[in-house]
Amino acid sequence: MRGAAKGVKGGPVMAGKRKIGRGVAIVGAGMSNFGMFPDKDSKDLFAEAFRELMDSVDKGLDPRDIQAIWIGNFSNDFFVHQAHWGPIIADLTGLAPRAVTRTEGACASSTLAVRDGIMAIASGMYDIVLAGGVEEMSKRTTEEVTEGLALATSPYEGDAGFTFPGVFGALANAYFHKYGAGREHLMNVTIKSHENAPLNPKAQFKQTIRDLMEARKEKARKKGLPVPDWADEKEALFDPAFNPPVAWPMHLFDCCPISDGASCVLLVAEELAKNFTDDPIYVVGFGQGSGRGLHACPSLTSFEANRQAAAEAYGMSGLKPRDIQFAEVHDCFSIAELIHIEDLGFFGEGEAYKAVAQGETRREGRMPINTSGGLKCKGHPVGATGVAQMYEVWKQLRGEAGERQIPGRDLYVGATQNLGGTGGTCTFTIFERR
């Protein structure tokens, strides 16, 4: 019990002590297009992702070799009135009657699927596992989706009239008050995401803010209405007609969209990885933490679950924040990106907003964040998001990210941070190319 009680307050007990029992690598990955697809259901989306995964295994995959499946899904029960998605996906992929397990951690559901898959392989129970996620949200109205997502807030927050954007709005105000940041700093996050997304063919929104401003002007011209004369992106984003408030200071362009999508990765024991590809991506650290809601957070400018997850993953991998070359983080709302990159140690407390303003998180910057366009622009089908983040890291590390490939450097270490609910579940996973 050495240090057990101190673990919660003084830093994770496990940090640096637990190693993965048997190495695990990703040898294939796939993701559907993200967006709102009236003519596709969850099965179609997962089929799209699984098809790409099979094609992505360099030396070929016989799907019959897959021994078990983990599938993340937050709330298709609510969104499309169908629960128990595990066997549906096993059947779809032709892998029934193999074991399948659904994981639920709100917007972090599919990272939990990967985590379980890693532990199953590390334990020796299985050698080859399919892990992924799916969510189908767009068949519901915006009000219904808002209600569905709010199921994952802390119970007391709902009583007080908090919505999902509301919780992040409250965190943003706390961050502004503590560090002197403002809405213009959140806009830097949004503008950067909109710069990356047009280079991602699977992204939901492929327009820059400037593209959207031009489209709005064109529409005004055609309708004979006054044409806005915004000088730059921020002037447009400060205009409530272009960017209306949702939950102050969260405005429309601070919030990720409603999306449908699916994603999956193929996990194998390290000693088998070269049978599948000469270029596997190894999982070298993973961590997960839990959080308690706004009333009990030790800090309103940090997620305690993030800090737990990061300490575990860094401890397991032996790596430090400075060793991570790029990351996908859970920017469900713009403020979340700033908080995450501080919690993960990429930037000091109260420093992220300045670093983002200086372009350090752009593709060409010192620490590229969300080269995929992030949740804001790539889309956020909640149960598929964690593994879609891993898909981006897989692409970047293998040099396969096309136009959005991080320029001018050899990439060896990337990471994903996934958040569920209002910080109730956070994960951090570190990947290495050798």
Added chain:
Amino acid sequence: MEERPISDVSYRKFIQEGKLMGSRCRRCGKIYHPPRHFCEECFGTDMEWQELKGEGELTTYTCIFVVPPYMAKEGYGRDNPYCTGVVTLSEGPRVVARIEGVDARNPETIKIGMPVKAVFNRVGEGEEARTYLAFRPA
């Protein structure tokens, strides 16, 4: 001495009666709001009710313009936003609650750190009547 079981159900009943109640660990004295079954500090399991004064300061807030259905019923919406926030009580614990008596249409006029006091408001009629907790500038 209050004998109701320590639970969210009891807590919500107290709110209906206009009382803000937390729990206190009989072993180490730590006070919690909302009440907890177990003490996070010493893992003590013997809790008693503790009435809270309902005085504190505004720690952070947001003004909600895109409102959930149950707030729309009270007449809130895009043109009539409401404020909700986090209050740090003088006894230490924090509360999430609606913040009233502030200008939610002009969120920048609301000041973090301002003193606030609990109020218990009655809304709805007949079977739908209920009391909710809010805070107002003190």
